[in-house]
Structure formats: structure tokens, C-alpha cells
Amino acid sequence: MIRKILIANRGEIALRIQRACREMGIASVAVHSTADADSMHVRLADESVCIGPPPARDSYLNIPAILSAAAITGADAIHPGYGFLSENASFAEMVELHGFVFIGPSPAHIRMMGDKIAAKEAMLKLGVPLVPGSDGALPSLASAVEVADRIGYPVLIKAAAGGGGRGMKVALVPDELAEAWQVARTESKAAFGNDAVYMEKYLDRPRHIEMQILADSYGNVVHFGERDCSLQRRHQKILEEAGSPVLSAAQRDALGETVTSALKGLGYRNAGTLEFLYQDGQFSFIEMNTRLQVEHPITEMVSNIDLVREQIRIASGEPLGYDQSAVTFSGHAIECRINAEDPETFIPTPGLVTIYHPPGGLGVRVDSALYAGYRVPPYYDSLIAKLIVHAPDRAQAIARLRRAIDEFAIIGVKTTLPLHRQILDDPSFQAGDYTIHWLEKFVAGLQADRPDAA
Known part of the structure; x- marks a missing residue:
């Protein structure tokens, strides 16, 4: 141990x-x-x-x-x-070469899934559905034109080694393809040291659905349900839900069976999350994250499983000790990512936290390292807290989250708490009627309504 x-x-x-x-x-x-x-x-x-x-x-x-x-x-x-x-696959390799246990998947799987083209090829062989697109990297503009003509516009050019929206460009019509292809390659080279790009069909109203799994070293793989991470700004997640407001239990079970079967075939180990676009009843694999996710708490809340504890147990060589039938889900959970940012301009706001009072009560969890007197540094990601609520159903979770936001006091730096309150009050969110493009339009509407917008 x-x-x-x-x-x-x-x-x-x-x-x-x-x-x-x-x-x-x-x-x-x-x-x-x-x-x-x-x-x-x-x-x-x-x-x-x-x-x-x-x-x-x-x-x-x-x-x-x-x-x-x-x-x-x-x-x-x-x-x-x-x-x-x-x-970082090289880091995982060096950890193991120096005699330490790396609490995560194998370096080979980290490297495979870090290359978006290799990941899609592996998943296709294992029977996981993909978004229509190129079979691999696009070596030339001519190859990009050929694929776009085959799958139809609009199309999305994506960095093979990318993530977080960098090296990602949309071409709505043929005249926009050359610029999108070149800009994506340039951004990819600058961000990742690799200018390889590939193409996918651009879906106009998808949801971002991901599925959490754990796998031990003995071939056992279980899933812990889906998370809906469709509320994104500039491809960065803002609010997540478990489960998704639009999926049925049958759809969850079918996706879970596909995912666990694929990862058994891959021989995967430890925690991982497979991400999909979901539109018109169809799931399309986009990438796999070979690590613990920021939004893992909502999965823990609905499954009552400590995912970090399980990661450590698996890395220690222990078997999972349970199968899929033992994993049950209860209620609904929502997470708000709270950033030290101006809620209107999204400019980071490092500085001294003078007052910090997190909310409490039944079904409320706050993951944060803040305290009164802490100075938020300007050097790192602006995420400073995660507010998570759990309730018997989605309506009660929204009500609980609204109450928790009203209790949450972070004074001294501006935060995105007001934005989350505005999201909760919107009828479309309350109805669960949103896609990955919804939040960008919502924020643009808020900015247009500001008195100084003119």
C-alpha cells in the first residue's frame, strides 16, 4: 500500500x-x-x-x-x-523510471489520448462512434478542401495536439476554409509545438456529454454516469451537471456499455473521462482526458464514490472490488466554477481576499483553498473555488444552488459568482434547453444590455 x-x-x-x-x-x-x-x-x-x-x-x-x-x-x-x-506522458514515464508510482494511467495511454488523431483512430477501432471528418491529419489545403467537400460545410479545423479551444477554427463556407486551415496550424504550432490539424463536421447545436470511468489493473472497468458540460465560454467549462437534463437512463446505460467495452479493449488503467458531442440522439467521440477532471465532484455526489480514493487504491494495485451493478445514482448535482475574474469582462482579478464565507447546509460542498487574508496570485489559472450542490432532483438542485450563491461571500477580488446567479435565473437554463453555443450568446446578451454598451 x-x-x-x-x-x-x-x-x-x-x-x-x-x-x-x-x-x-x-x-x-x-x-x-x-x-x-x-x-x-x-x-x-x-x-x-x-x-x-x-x-x-x-x-x-x-x-x-x-x-x-x-x-x-x-x-x-x-x-x-x-x-x-x-x-504529460514524459513526466509519467520519468516518475516510474525513478521508482515512484504514478497515480494515473500508463504513459502509453496518456500519449495516445494526447494526440487527438491517434485517440480517434483507437476509438474507431473499438467501436466508439465519431464525428464525421478526416481520417487523420490534413497534410495540405487541398486535402482539407477534399474532406470538406465530402462531409459538407460548416467544418471545424482542430489541432491534433490541442485542447482548450486553441488551434480550433470554423469554416462556415468554402471561402473561409483556407484562412481557417492556416490560422489553426499557426495557433497549434505556437501553443503545442505541433502544427498538425484535422477536420470534423461542425455541429450547430450539440451538447457536450462526458462519461467518467475507473479501470483497475485486472481488466475491470466501470462507469459512473454522465456529466453535461455544455455551458462553456471560449471552450472553457463554466457550469456542469450530473446527470444530463436531456439523457434517459437507457441512453446512459447504452453509452456506458460502449465506453466500458472500449476501455477494456484498450487495457486502460485508473481514472479517465471520454467526451462526446451529442446531437439528434447521436453521440460522437471527440477526446479522452487521462486524468481527474475539474468537475469530478458532481459525479462523486450522485454516485457516493470518492474518485480520488479509488485512484489511489488502483495505483496501489488493488482491484476495484465491485462491478457495474453495484454503482447506483441518486439525485442531481450541479457545479459552478468560480473564477477570480470580472464577471462582465472576464479579465482576471488577482488580489487580497479580505472576507471569505462559504455557504453550507444540506447537500452543499465547496472545494476551495481560499481563506480571508489569502492573496490570489496572478501567475496561474483564475479558478479559485468550486461550488457543488446535490439534491433529490434538478429543480431542487437549482433552488439549493441559488441559495448557496446568495450565501457565498468572497470580498476583495471580483469573481464570476454574479454570472452564475444570472445563468440560474434564465428560463432556458431552468428548462435544460441549452447547447455548447448557448453561453456565448447569453453572455453577449448581458454585455449588450449593460448601460455602457453603447
């Missing part, structure tokens, strides 16, 4: 992993930059090691420093959390 885990991350996710370690009787080691010396994950860890100055490239992405910290503290394993090095 693993006795000590170094957490190669920061903030709320580092704190989340620490809590699982504490309940399992496992010691935790926090690593931190000089900017995070007073962070809550550092204060609550059993041990801590400073690994560099504020820029992530010199600290949280500094592989030699992280491995050295693991060695000098006698850690058995390393948990990468999400972001930073969590989907």
Missing part, C-alpha cells in the same frame, strides 16, 4: 487530494512555488517543499524539482491532479 504521496499541483485540487490521503492514513507532501508559500494546501500538508519561483515553468512544470522533492521526502507515489503535468 502507498504510504506517502507527493501532490504535484496546487490550490483546491491539491487540497482535495490531501483530504483523501488523510482519510486513508497516507502522508502527503505539498510542493509549491514561492508565490504559494502561504497557500492552504501547503499549510495542511504533512510536509512541504518549495520547488521554484512563481512562473509555472520554473515550479509546477519543473520535472527535476518535483522528482527531487519526492526523493528527499521519501514519497512512494506522485499524484498530478489536473492541469500542469497531469497529461
